[in-house]
Amino acid sequence: MPVLSVERVKKVYGSGELAVTALEDITLSAESGELVALLGPSGSGKSTLLLCISLILEPTAGRITINGIEVYRDGATGIDVRRLRRENIGFIFQGQNLIPFLTAQENIALALDLNGVPKRQASRRACELLDYLEIGHRANALVANLSGGEQQRVAIGRALANEPPLILADEPTSSLDTDRGMKAMTLLRRIAKEKRSAVIVVTHDERMIEGFDRVFRLKDGRLLDVVMNAQRS
Amino acid sequence: MDLAIKDVRHHLGKFAVTIVGVSLLLTIVLIMNGIYQGNISDGLWLIDNTRADLWVVERNRGGPFNEQSRVAEDVYRSVAAVPGVAQSSPFITYNVEREVAGTSQHFTIIGYDVFGGLGGPARIVTGRPITRAHYELVADEKLGLRLAEVVRLGVHDYEVVGLTRGAVDFGGNPLAYLSLHDAQEVLFQQDNRALQASRAAALRRLERAGTTSEEAARLAPLLSAPTDTTNAVLVRLVPGVDRRAVAQHIEEWLYLSAFTPEQQRDLMLKGRLQRMMAILGLFRSLLVVVSIIIIALIVYVLTIEKIKSIATLKLLGATNWVIVRLILEQSLVLTVAAFLLAWASAELVKDSLPRSLLLLPAETLVTFLVIFAGGIVASLMAIWRALRTPPSLALGG
Numbered sequence: 001m002p003v004l005s006v007e008r009v010k011k012v013y014g015s016g017e018l019a020v021t022a023l024e025d026i027t028l029s030a031e032s033g034e035l036v037a038l039l040g041p042s043g044s045g046k047s048t049l050l051l052c053i054s055l056i057l058e059p060t061a062g063r064i065t066i067n068g069i070e071v072y073r074d075g076a077t078g079i080d081v082r083r084l085r086r087e088n089i090g091f092i093f094q095g096q097n098l099i100p101f102l103t104a105q106e107n108i109a110l111a112l113d114l115n116g117v118p119k120r121q122a123s124r125r126a127c128e129l130l131d132y133l134e135i136g137h138r139a140n141a142l143v144a145n146l147s148g149g150e151q152q153r154v155a156i157g158r159a160l161a162n163e164p165p166l167i168l169a170d171e172p173t174s175s176l177d178t179d180r181g182m183k184a185m186t187l188l189r190r191i192a193k194e195k196r197s198a199v200i201v202v203t204h205d206e207r208m209i210e211g212f213d214r215v216f217r218l219k220d221g222r223l224l225d226v227v228m229n230a231q232r233s
Numbered sequence: 234m235d236l237a238i239k240d241v242r243h244h245l246g247k248f249a250v251t252i253v254g255v256s257l258l259l260t261i262v263l264i265m266n267g268i269y270q271g272n273i274s275d276g277l278w279l280i281d282n283t284r285a286d287l288w289v290v291e292r293n294r295g296g297p298f299n300e301q302s303r304v305a306e307d308v309y310r311s312v313a314a315v316p317g318v319a320q321s322s323p324f325i326t327y328n329v330e331r332e333v334a335g336t337s338q339h340f341t342i343i344g345y346d347v348f349g350g351l352g353g354p355a356r357i358v359t360g361r362p363i364t365r366a367h368y369e370l371v372a373d374e375k376l377g378l379r380l381a382e383v384v385r386l387g388v389h390d391y392e393v394v395g396l397t398r399g400a401v402d403f404g405g406n407p408l409a410y411l412s413l414h415d416a417q418e419v420l421f422q423q424d425n426r427a428l429q430a431s432r433a434a435a436l437r438r439l440e441r442a443g444t445t446s447e448e449a450a451r452l453a454p455l456l457s458a459p460t461d462t463t464n465a466v467l468v469r470l471v472p473g474v475d476r477r478a479v480a481q482h483i484e485e486w487l488y489l490s491a492f493t494p495e496q497q498r499d500l501m502l503k504g505r506l507q508r509m510m511a512i513l514g515l516f517r518s519l520l521v522v523v524s525i526i527i528i529a530l531i532v533y534v535l536t537i538e539k540i541k542s543i544a545t546l547k548l549l550g551a552t553n554w555v556i557v558r559l560i561l562e563q564s565l566v567l568t569v570a571a572f573l574l575a576w577a578s579a580e581l582v583k584d585s586l587p588r589s590l591l592l593l594p595a596e597t598l599v600t601f602l603v604i605f606a607g608g609i610v611a612s613l614m615a616i617w618r619a620l621r622t623p624p625s626l627a628l629g630g
Contacts, residue, residue: 051628056628
């Protein structure tokens, strides 16, 4: 069973003559341990698709299932989306979006705290993740005192905190230089394999596609093609 | 995880400056509370500490504090003869501005029958009461006089024989007690040149009326203003007597007005103090509203500054309560800290202000509750803004 299943999803903004179709008949899936890319230029619909998968935007039609739970089927199914997000999805943002008044460790513990994990347990888990991400020595540093690469690792740690089956990363390398961007992608690949999460990365950077298991290429709101193991299918 | 406190720690300087600013406003609110209560306390001090059962004044006058009342000195004898009256004493009170203890001071002179009459100083902290008919004075410490110091009032010198503490008139000015006749003398006695001018004026009036020079010289002293008037008669009743009945008797048979202490307090609160209390009340309310508006704006700005963090929290699945708590807690931390600082400041400065400042714990508590509720209201705008923030704001650059 795929961790993420998107079937014939359509999203239309506005109505009548002003209606704009942002997504049309999108079908894709991501398996556990798989690193998947949503690739496309600006305006291709990848951000809209990410919002739909993030359970922020309701698709006009189609079906989305996360970890076996049907969230949308031609409309909302009444699932508590915040809880579903908390428990099943980890987010890595374009600009990291760490909470600036918290330390590296606290930023990771926050995700656990929101999920009701006791404080001591959350702190221990945060430290373990920082060690796993090789920045354990920066645990008590405030976000502002971390380098871009370190911030990215903390953001990844936060996404991993609740061991979600699905991790969504929005342009995770856009604020990093090429070298650090490559390292971040290597880390995401490692996470997908070791943590058995489905990692979906939204990117417009064609240079990154080699590292993905599958690449879904979008254009004008439609799925253009799928690249598997860096080979065109 | 207490996000609000962690944010406060991160922006400690900004919060500290804001707390100091808001606390200054709240200090003014508390000081105004103190002045308000101080005015009431001062206004009622003389009434409460005179311990008369009835205040008898000129007919249809709200005297002796709200309105000028003139009563002939010997009227107290007629009052003493009223059934139910145990004791009655003449009483005089007026404000003066004189040079005392090296500075020009505004104070109130109280004249009373020093030989067992009513209306004398309630409690003397140093020295003794007046025991001689003339030239002795009991003053409040606030005048800055020392025992045995000699004060010139009018044409005579008066020796300070006793000191009181907290004896003030309705304006918070200190009291100085004299014997009745000394007080009348200070009030009415003129120097020689004034006497000559007044006598010349009386002679001219008599001569214009057609009297001879000899007759005018004989009659002129009779035209001078009387100096044996008082302002009120203080009455102590026989225990168990109906005060209203005695007052009614005095009003009907002696053609005077008589007030119980409760009526005198009402006259003071509704007359002299009402407008001042209304103005102080208005300013207090305005300052509280301004403080709450400032807190609301500060909390709103602080929320806007972390709106992306709030969007991130929402995207991470934070419940609305986590967001509400973050904002509400900061608003309340700001409000409570500013209030505590204001309270400490008001307590610190209250004794150094020229006016009596009475900080009543109950009123301070009510003010705190109002400000606390204001702090909650102040956070509503920011909470509304935060809850409307879409989690999608966290995505994208």
